[in-house]
Amino acid sequence: MNKRVEKALNEQVEKEASSSQFYLSMASWAETQGLNGTSKFLYTHSDEERFHMLKLIKFINERGGVAVVPGLSVPKPTFKGIEDVFQLLLDHELRVTESINNLVDICLQEKDYSTHNFIQWYVSEQLEEEALARTILDKIKLIGSDKGGLYLFDRDLENAAIKIDTPPVN
Numbered sequence: 517m518n519k520r521v522e523k524a525l526n527e528q529v530e531k532e533a534s535s536s537q538f539y540l541s542m543a544s545w546a547e548t549q550g551l552n553g554t555s556k557f558l559y560t561h562s563d564e565e566r567f568h569m570l571k572l573i574k575f576i577n578e579r580g581g582v583a584v585v586p587g588l589s590v591p592k593p594t595f596k597g598i599e600d601v602f603q604l605l606l607d608h609e610l611r612v613t614e615s616i617n618n619l620v621d622i623c624l625q626e627k628d629y630s631t632h633n634f635i636q637w638y639v640s641e642q643l644e645e646e647a648l649a650r651t652i653l654d655k656i657k658l659i660g661s662d663k664g665g666l667y668l669f670d671r672d673l674e675n676a677a678i679k680i681d682t683p684p685v686n
């Protein structure tokens with residue numbers, strides 16, 4: 517496997533693993549706030565990020581590279597509120613998208629067209645995740661300080677979490 521591509525893929529492994537940890541921390545915090553639907557949604561989202569990481573690890577190893585399992589820093593344990601959580605989530609996803617786009621650039625520069633093809637799955641995934649985070653943030657802003665609205669929002673997110681199915685790695 518091209519060494520520059522391998523290094524970039526391993527950096528992406530770390531980013532997906534960090535995303536999983538970050539969302540796990542958000543899920544845990546939401547659980548302590550009685551936001552059960554939000555918590556369930558975020559636990560599921562954390563699992564999805566782990567799946568993104570595993571998919572990369574398998575690809576690197578199958579292509580003759582060596583996947584590196586990263587050490588991770590401790591994510592922040594508390595948040596100012598639900599808007600803070602989803603704003604941080606969106607900001608984080610925007611940085612992940614930048615990193616995926618950078619990977620696409622490297623694949624093209626190194627003429628690694630099979631990795632380029634593989635990484636297109638992540639390009640589409642990022643579009644979906646950014647759109648979802650924006651939709652959720654818009655809803656939170658609409659709710660404002662309406663407690664009844666927050667209750668319904670939390671219940672809706674629980675249903676959204678049930679719909680997300682983490683596919684098998686292979």
Ligand code: FEO
Pocket residue numbers: 532535564565568609612645
């Ligand atoms: Fe795997 Fe949400 O980026």
